[in-house]
Amino acid sequence: GAVVSQHPSWVICKSGTSVKIECRSLDFQATTMFWYRQFPKQSLMLMATSNEGSKATYEQGVEKDKFLINHASLTLSTLTVTSAHPEDSSFYICSARDPPGGRYEQYFGPGTRLTVT
């Protein structure tokens, strides 16, 4: 089946620095990828939709200048958390859509645990 990887799996950074998270579709081309955030014991919250070759679409309340998304190729999307603060600490999950599976067929990455100190 379709596989999505994320790197790194966990990262610790200091307040004020930026951190980049990569999301790759390993065996299929994904024109659309999604970025979610998950707080402890809470649901996945969609942050943005990343489309290859165009600007990402952010959900209401998500700061696009803080969470920079780049989808430079059909297999790679990156999320950069800029000027990170402790409140940005969370579990970030990406997913990629495999078109033949239907418009809601999403394959999820394993997630990245970000801790900002």
Next chain:
Amino acid sequence: AQRVTQPEKLLSVFKGAPVELKCNYSYSGSPELFWYVQYSRQRLQLLLRHISRESIKGFTADLNKGETSFHLKKPFAQEEDSAMYYCALGRNEKLTFGTGTRLTIIP
């Protein structure tokens, strides 16, 4: 705006007993509904979708538009069913997830 509600955060069921995970939704259009599962230390994966009317790993879910529900059911629970289950609603090619139910099967 669409919303997905899973009223039970935790559910414990004895092995061999029936399982029902509740999901209610609010959405004004025609919904597409899904159940996703996350086993321990694994990533989220699709379990089933209402449009397929399929049974996966013994689980079924019927969309009840009158009650705006999409409950997940299995007649006889197995230990390997222990996991986190999320109900999700699809709209505009995006998914809205419920808060999830942690199912524990007691041996």
